[in-house]
Each structure stands twice: as C-alpha cells, then as structure tokens.
Amino acid sequence: MATITNTRDDTRFDCEAGDTVLRAALRAGVGMPYSCNTGSCGNCRFDLVEGTVSHLRDDPPGLSEKDRARNRWLGCQAVPNGDCAVKFRAMEEYVPIVTPERRTAELVSVDKITRDISDFAFHMDGAGDFRPGQYALLTVPGVEGARAYSMSNLPGDTWNFMIKHAPGGAATDWLFNAAPGATLEIDGPFGTAFLREESDRDIVLLAGGSGLSPMVSIALGAVAAGLDKGRRIHLFYGGRETKDLCTPDILGAAKDKVGFTAALSAPEGGADWQGPTGLVHEVARNKMGEALKGCDIYFAGPAVMSSAVQQMAHAAGVPMDRLFFDEFY
Ligand SMILES: Cc1cc2nc3c(=O)[nH]c(=O)nc-3n(C[C@H](O)[C@H](O)[C@H](O)COP(=O)(O)OP(=O)(O)OC[C@H]3O[C@@H](n4cnc5c(N)ncnc54)[C@H](O)[C@@H]3O)c2cc1C
Ligand code: FES
Known part of the structure; x- marks a missing residue:
C-alpha cells in the first residue's frame, strides 16, 4: 500500500499494490479528471513531484514527449513504486457516484x-451498482492491459x-472465443457520461457501431425511471x-417506449434498404430538426464519430453542457 x-x-x-493513481483516487472519492482509463485520451495527466511510478503501458498514446520531459504521467497507467507526491486539479464532476470495485x-x-456485435452477460461476484451509460475495465486472461466496455x-x-x-x-478475439464459465476481472464502474435523470429535456441517443451498449443502457434506465412519461x-x-443492422428488440420490454431509427452509411449495392442512409448524426439532425436544440444528447462510438457529433451539435446550436459522451478508443 502506498500513500499518494x-x-x-x-x-x-x-x-x-498494483492499482493505478487514477483508480485509487476514484476509489477514495477524489475527483481526478479522466475519460478513457486506457492511456489514450491524456485527460488524467498529473505532475510527479516526489517518488517514482511505473506505467502499465510502455508507450501510451495519451502522453507526449513534452509531457515526459516535464515529468508528467498518466493517472490511469501510473502504478506508484512507493509513497508519492503528485499534483493535479481534482474536480467535483469526477467524484464517482458509485465507488469502483474490482470483482x-x-x-x-x-x-x-x-454480424460482429454480441451481448456478453457476466455474473458478478457481489451485486454491483452503476449508472446507465457507465463502463468497466475487463482484464482478459493473457492480454496485456485492461479494455473498457460499457454496460x-x-x-x-x-x-x-x-x-x-x-x-x-x-x-475481442479472446471474448468471442470464450465459452460460458470463463472468468475474468471486472473493475468499475467508471465514466461520467451517464443518464441525468434530473433533467426534464427530451433524450436523443446516438450510437455508432460499438457505441450501442451504453445507449441501450441509458434508454433502459430512462424508461425504468419513468422519464418516458x-x-x-x-x-x-x-x-x-x-x-450491421439491429432491431428495436435490443431494448427488450422498453421497445414500445423508446423511438428507434437505424441508419446505414454505405448500404451494399443491390440491398433492399428502405431506411435512412447517411451518418447517424446527420440522420438524427434531419429527423429532429430544430427540436434537437432542446434535447439532452448522449452519444458513443468511434473517435471520428465523436468529433463529428460535436461539430454537428455546435452548428445546430445545442449548448455543450447538453452533450454527454466518453471517447471510445
Ligand atoms: C470508455 C470506453 C468504452 C468502450 N466501450 C465499448 C463497448 O461498449 N463496446 C465495444 O465493442 N468497444 C468499446 N470500447 C472499445 C474497446 O475498449 C476496445 O478498444 C476494442 O474492443 C478493441 O480491443 P481489442 O483488444 O480487441 O483490440 P486491440 O487492437 O488488440 O486493442 C485496441 C485497444 O486496446 C488499447 N490497448 C492496447 N494495448 C493496451 C494496453 N497495454 N493497455 C490498455 N489498453 C491497451 C488500444 O489503445 C485500443 O483502444 C470502449 C472504449 C472506451 C475507451
Ligand atoms: S489517458 Fe488516462 S484517462 Fe485517458
């Protein structure tokens, strides 16, 4: 055990022992800023003032040469080698509502x-709370570094x-070849792009490919909280x-309470596709029109989609504090 x-x-x-500066901070209720938790975004950077740390990932994309020269490290990758003094600006919005735990x-x-998305159900050792839209870190046997997946x-x-x-x-090669009974470690919940139940605005959920998971959870959470009323x-x-198509059946019993539109960006030649064609955020903007400005917008998907949605929202006049997302890498 080290003291930070x-x-x-x-x-x-x-x-x-073995925990990272970021995850230890969050477990202790300290609001250290972060997003991806896997070394890519750089949001969890801190200054090392005293002591030494080691990075889990040798060359994380979220850290530049300039950062290294200034003795800056990534909170999600840095494991302390003993007691340390660090410097970062803790922020209230990152204080976890549910304390992350390893199970x-x-x-x-x-x-x-x-064709390439499946729903994996894991039985947790001890019931686990989270907020719809959050993610967890899965440590897959034999794979270096945990991967983030949204519930x-x-x-x-x-x-x-x-x-x-x-x-x-x-x-994902390991997961798609795993059979029921396989075990792994799941650490969580993490992430700040969770359902805001207290808001009274309409809810738009934009899912690109692998971003489906948290959007489905938020839709289910909104219906469970009676927000559809x-x-x-x-x-x-x-x-x-x-x-790549899926149907509203992924929403289970909530499917009659949540509007659902599937869009294809490049339907194959000869496909009998009658639905909207285009990027998902463009399709949403066309369908919602001016009403989009008054909505809370949650979105998830590849990084390229994330920046396209932010640009679209800006152009449509949606205030930035109505956008909720975690970057996927
Ligand atoms: C917040 C968040 C939520 C996500 N939610 C989902 C989801 O719900 N569904 C989904 O399908 N995908 C999700 N992803 C993407 C997912 O985490 C993986 O990037 C993806 O499944 C590819 O993993 P892979 O190991 O199969 O591919 P690989 O090509 O082997 O690995 C690629 C990913 O692993 C990271 N990585 C590589 N080495 C290391 C290491 N040593 N330590 C840590 N990370 C490393 C890379 O930065 C890259 O993101 C999410 C990502 C983030 C950041
Ligand atoms: S690099 Fe640490 S949270 Fe993204």
Missing part, C-alpha cells in the same frame, strides 16, 4: 446482435456488455451495411 499526496490541495489517499466475473451467456443493461448482479469484434483484436426518448443507431 496531492500537493495542489494537500489531500492524501491510499493506493493498493471476479463469470461469463454466463453470449447473444449475437449483428448495456441495468445494475444488478449481472453486467452485460455489447461488444464489437475488432478484426485481430487481442481482447413526460419526455421523448429516441435511439438512433448507425451501421455501415445491412449486416
């Missing part, structure tokens, strides 16, 4: 959704994840070809 001191506000927190989980079922269901002792098979991907909830899902 944040010299910016003189707070202290403990870090268990063993057992794969109980895998259900195919599209697709509601909290309980089973956490589901809709996962897209990345061609040649280390973690006074607000419209609409899920837009974007795929490329007809093989």
Whole structure:
C-alpha cells in the first residue's frame, strides 16, 4: 500500500499494490479528471513531484514527449513504486457516484446482435451498482492491459456488455472465443457520461457501431425511471451495411417506449434498404430538426464519430453542457 499526496490541495489517499493513481483516487472519492482509463485520451495527466511510478503501458498514446520531459504521467497507467507526491486539479464532476470495485466475473451467456456485435452477460461476484451509460475495465486472461466496455443493461448482479469484434483484436478475439464459465476481472464502474435523470429535456441517443451498449443502457434506465412519461426518448443507431443492422428488440420490454431509427452509411449495392442512409448524426439532425436544440444528447462510438457529433451539435446550436459522451478508443 502506498500513500499518494496531492500537493495542489494537500489531500492524501491510499493506493493498493498494483492499482493505478487514477483508480485509487476514484476509489477514495477524489475527483481526478479522466475519460478513457486506457492511456489514450491524456485527460488524467498529473505532475510527479516526489517518488517514482511505473506505467502499465510502455508507450501510451495519451502522453507526449513534452509531457515526459516535464515529468508528467498518466493517472490511469501510473502504478506508484512507493509513497508519492503528485499534483493535479481534482474536480467535483469526477467524484464517482458509485465507488469502483474490482470483482471476479463469470461469463454466463453470449447473444449475437449483428454480424460482429454480441451481448456478453457476466455474473458478478457481489451485486454491483452503476449508472446507465457507465463502463468497466475487463482484464482478459493473457492480454496485456485492461479494455473498457460499457454496460448495456441495468445494475444488478449481472453486467452485460455489447461488444464489437475488432478484426485481430487481442481482447475481442479472446471474448468471442470464450465459452460460458470463463472468468475474468471486472473493475468499475467508471465514466461520467451517464443518464441525468434530473433533467426534464427530451433524450436523443446516438450510437455508432460499438457505441450501442451504453445507449441501450441509458434508454433502459430512462424508461425504468419513468422519464418516458413526460419526455421523448429516441435511439438512433448507425451501421455501415445491412449486416450491421439491429432491431428495436435490443431494448427488450422498453421497445414500445423508446423511438428507434437505424441508419446505414454505405448500404451494399443491390440491398433492399428502405431506411435512412447517411451518418447517424446527420440522420438524427434531419429527423429532429430544430427540436434537437432542446434535447439532452448522449452519444458513443468511434473517435471520428465523436468529433463529428460535436461539430454537428455546435452548428445546430445545442449548448455543450447538453452533450454527454466518453471517447471510445
Ligand atoms: C470508455 C470506453 C468504452 C468502450 N466501450 C465499448 C463497448 O461498449 N463496446 C465495444 O465493442 N468497444 C468499446 N470500447 C472499445 C474497446 O475498449 C476496445 O478498444 C476494442 O474492443 C478493441 O480491443 P481489442 O483488444 O480487441 O483490440 P486491440 O487492437 O488488440 O486493442 C485496441 C485497444 O486496446 C488499447 N490497448 C492496447 N494495448 C493496451 C494496453 N497495454 N493497455 C490498455 N489498453 C491497451 C488500444 O489503445 C485500443 O483502444 C470502449 C472504449 C472506451 C475507451
Ligand atoms: S489517458 Fe488516462 S484517462 Fe485517458
């Protein structure tokens, strides 16, 4: 166990052996800024003032040469080698509502959704709370570094994840070949792009490919909280070809309470596709028109989609504080 001191506000927190500075901070209720938790975004950078740390990932994309020269490290990758003094600006919005925990989980079922997306259900060792829209870190046996996957269901002792098979991907190759009974470690929940129940605005959910998982969870959470009574909830899902299509059945019993539009960006020649064609955010903008300005917009998908949605929202006059997302890498 190491003690970490944040010299910016003189707070202290403990870090268990093998844990990272970021995850230890969040477990202790300290609002250290972050997003991806896997070394890519750079949001969790801190200054190392005293002591030494080691990075889990040798060359994380979220850290530049300039950062290294300034003795800056990534909170999600840095494991302290002993007591340390660090410096970062803690922020209230990152204080976790549910304290993340590491648990063993057992794969109980895998259900195919599209040609390359399946829903994986894991039974958790100890019931686990989370907010719809959050994600967890899965440590896959034999794969270096945990991967982030967003939950697709509601909290309980089973956490589901809709996962897209990345061609040649280390973690997804393992997952798509795993059989029920396989076990792994799941750490979570993490992420700040969760359902805001207190808002009274209509809800637009934009899912690009692998971003389906958190959008389904938010739709289910909104219906479970009765938000469909006074607000419209609409899920837009974007795929490329007809093989990427899914149906509103992914929303289970909530499907009659949530609007659903599937769009294809490049339907294959000869396909009998009658639905909208184009990128999912463009389709949403056309369908919603001026009403989009008054909505809370949640979105998830590849990084390229994330920046396109932000540009579209800006052009449509949607205030930035109505956008909720975690970058996928
Ligand atoms: C917040 C968040 C939520 C996500 N939610 C989903 C989801 O719900 N469904 C879904 O299908 N995908 C999701 N992803 C993407 C997912 O985490 C993986 O990137 C994807 O499944 C590819 O993993 P792979 O191991 O199969 O592919 P690979 O090509 O083997 O690995 C690629 C990913 O792993 C990361 N990586 C590589 N080495 C390491 C390492 N040593 N330590 C840590 N990370 C490493 C890379 O940065 C890259 O993101 C999410 C990503 C983020 C950041
Ligand atoms: S690099 Fe650490 S949270 Fe993204």
